[in-house]
Amino acid sequence: MKVRIGIQLGQWPSRDIRPEAVLDLIDYFEALDVDSIWVSDRLVSTALTLEPITFLSYIAGRLRKMKFGTSTLVLPTRNPVVLAKELATLDFLSQGRFFPAIGLGGEGSKDLQAVAVEQKTRAGRSDEMIVLMRRLWTEENVTFSGKYFSVEDVTIMPRPWQKNGPPIWIGSRSEAALRRTGRLGDGWLVSSVSADEVARGIESIRGYAAAANRQVPDDHYGVLIPFYFSSDAAQASEIGGKSLRPRADLAMSEFTAFGSADLVRARIQAYIAAGASKFIMRPCGPFEGWREQVGILAREVIAPLQSAAID
DSSP, rough: OOOOOOOOOOOOOOOOOOOOHHHHHHHHHHHHHHOEEEEEOOOOOBBBOOOOHHHHHHTTTTTTOEEEEEEEGGGGSSSSHHHHHHHHHHHHHHTEEEEEEOOOTTTTTTTHHTOOOOGGGGHHHHHHHHHHHHHHHEEEEEEEOOOOOOEEEOOOSSSSTTTSOOOOOEOOOOOHHHHHHHHHHHHHESSSSSSHHHHHHHHHHHHHHHTTTTTTTTTTTTEEEEEESSOOHHHHHHHHGSSSBBBTBBOOGGGGEEEEEHHHHHHHHHHHTOOEEEEEEOOOSSSHHHHHHHHHHHHIIIHTTOBBBOO
16 A cells, blocks of 8 residues: 555635636646645635536546545535436546545535435435445436436436546544445545544544445545644644634544644644545645645655555
């Protein structure tokens, strides 16, 4: 297994960011040894957020080596046939560089409310969507009859570039998400968790996968980590923590990397020891500092770790 480290662009810290600034940042990432770029999904938000499929489709034409994905796409806000077609097209045109991670939407999600999806149906809808999209990516003349979605004699083209379609990683740390990963997912991408929680989550997923006569590949476990570099750890935590949602039951220092390059490397290595090998680093702090922050990450963290083999 190889360690791979990408960058997440979530909610932008200002509404005044210009398109050219976003694209300049993407070009800068491409020039660095960054594995991939990931974007979050917010349909309804007072903060500046870019629709992920549209955004990724646009930047895919600018990228020549970086992979890209969603972290995470709120699945039940979308129609499975339309989404299957969009994702297949994006994967085909990028020649297999697209990697979607999906979620169900949080409790009381305004995104779900805005598209008239009942909260209690989000899990059932998502399960049906995963099954149906995979069939649409691999079969012709698909007929499917579910509780929420039904199609008759449907074929979509083009097929995704990746055999059997892009791997679908499941987000969230809930027990239901662990079960879903074991039953239906190709990988697990989690955030706001400690290294110990990652280790326990991987163990649970393996158990659920075995019960379903499946296996999630050992190198398909990933963690999203907010980071901010500063020689002053307290200052780093103060600046970086402003854009994060705290957990009442876990110190922020357990799931962030705020401080020196040594601290950031050590945090990633703790997750590696827990069984993860894929990482999405989320820059924190003012947008004006993101270029410098990612530059430090590339030199001081990605270069030493990204190509390291895991014993």
